[in-house]
Amino acid sequence: MPELGWELKKGLAKKNPIFMLMLGLCPFLAISTSVENALGMSAAFSFVLLGSCLLVSCIRRWVPRNVRIPIFVVIISGFVTVTELLVRAYSPTLRERLGIFLPLITVNCIVLGRIEAFASRRSPLETVADALGMAGGFCLAITSVALIRELVGTGGISFFGHTWTLLAQSIYGFQLSPGGFIVMGVILAALKKKGVI
């Protein structure tokens, strides 16, 4: 099925949730300060997106049109709570790093956006492809921005207890939100110029 391949691939570039749809930028800017945080956020986000999209797609025929949004939000917040409980139990350090942005995945517009625009209208199989692509696109975007922000902002990369110092000088501003916007803008410009998105 060529369509399924497109649903999977579109999230990575042509409909990248961060660079193209420009959704969920608040947690994106807050968390993309280090590669480790970015990967942690990607994992939590992917779980919530995949889980809630799949569930919505499975029950889409029984959801009355006029109360669909409350039902979607209940489903999303349920998955977020499950994620938070699991993270608190098995990785307190990750919880410390993500802080308030872990529970805030509930109001991340990428999740509700994908459910409303895609999962509530399509089959579970297509939905899984879409959610995987969107999660991959989010992970790709946040990790690449985090890589630059951490490298330029702190002068090195730290990863699971190892720290590599790569630059003699660092510009601290890249760790703050304005730096995040600048990095994002430059990447966006480069991607547009190359015609990737």
Added chain:
Amino acid sequence: MEAKPIIALTLICALWGMVLGFVHQLTEAKIKEAEQKEKEKQLLQIFPGCTFEEENGIYYCYSENQLVGKAVEVQVRGYGGPMKVLVGIRIDNTIQGVRVLSHNETRGIGTKATDPEYLAQYEGLAYEQLAFRPEGEVEAITGATITSTAILQAVREAMQHA
């Protein structure tokens, strides 16, 4: 009024409530354990090699069955919201060590005042010395005045409690 939306909402909420209750039960013990471990790790940083006993929120620290001091957890308001500070006090009422357990300070600015290197200046101080220079012996950090003040306040409060 249609009944279908009401039934759908009630069903989904009840079902999800059950799932959440189940996950909560699965993880509850593990979460408690993780939190306890974290606190013990912080306590051990202040009082290395000690064993701890909790009573009314105060941790009594024993080294070879000898009471060497106690640790108190205080919550104060920082720049970004509540901040939890753990203060270790020696038996002679001087400070053994200070650690920030949780905070929401501005990364890179307020967090400078939560670093162990900054907090090390509190070691060995007595209650009378707990004020900013020149009145006392504590140095504040430029740009992190509110955070520094909150920590100072937390330490003073802890000394009063213990």
